[in-house]
Amino acid sequence: MNIGEILIEAYGILKKVKIESYLLDSQLLLSQVLKKDKLFIMINRDFNITKQQENEFLKLIQIRKDKMPIKYILGECEFMGMNFIVKPGVLIPRPDTEILVEEVIKYIKEKGYTYICDVCCGSGAIGIAIAEFNKSTKVVLYDISKEALDVSELNIKRFNLSARVNEELSDLLQVAISKNKKFEVIVSNPPYIKKSVIPTLMDDVKNYEPLIALNGGEDGLDFYRRIAEESLHVLEKGGLLAFEIGYDQRKEVVNILLEAGYKIIECIKDLSGNDRVIKATLVDKQATLVVEPITLE
Structure with a gap:
């Protein structure tokens, strides 16, 4: 033929x-x-x-x-203009997540920040892209999945970033807390889909992508609660906590951050007009509260 x-x-x-x-x-x-x-x-x-x-x-x-996702079959996925290795066992990076990375990169450049943490790193795409576009940064990738960290390691080597990026097995930020590590930026695209919604997802997603990377608990907010609380122990004052969120989770995630003590909170919409990224700054208790929605032009 x-x-x-x-x-x-x-x-x-x-x-x-x-x-x-x-x-x-x-x-x-x-x-x-x-x-x-x-x-x-x-x-x-x-x-x-x-x-x-x-x-x-x-x-x-x-x-x-x-219905196996094409990215798994090809073994690669483009993200931020970089070709990442992906395998079954890690979430496939989505274009919407580029909004999160772009916002964090912009913030790092404005503040001159150096020490970055990507928690729930999966393939490592977020943290590795941040390191690639900010040559002065040092990035730690955390995930509870050994399978995910194996893929992260392959991607770190693919982009020759071993000197500035390393991966470590951790249940969210527990290892960082135990080692008394400090970061200036914590970024995360955590599992945020409600448990009851997962059976309704497309076959490509529910049958092949790892449940551990999708399931955010009964209300989809389990990981936001834990990361917001744990971040208080490892984030420097003035530091940034940045999340990707589901399109309908803005109010709930903002409230979680307020309860944790974050003061300056911004929401950025994606190109489809959906709430997509929450940025929160850790400042002194006396600081003025600011909760401001921002639309990405």
């Missing part, structure tokens, strides 16, 4: 099971099998492929047909 023929067959297989990205997914998987870029695939439809390549490609198409 040639490229054109095998792609038409793949399109039909994926379209039949209502995979909306059937065109792109098929092209990306064939690119991986042939070890050619997407442009080659697009302009060389008469290029003949071997039987072995055909079988390998159709095997991957069957895996995608079963």
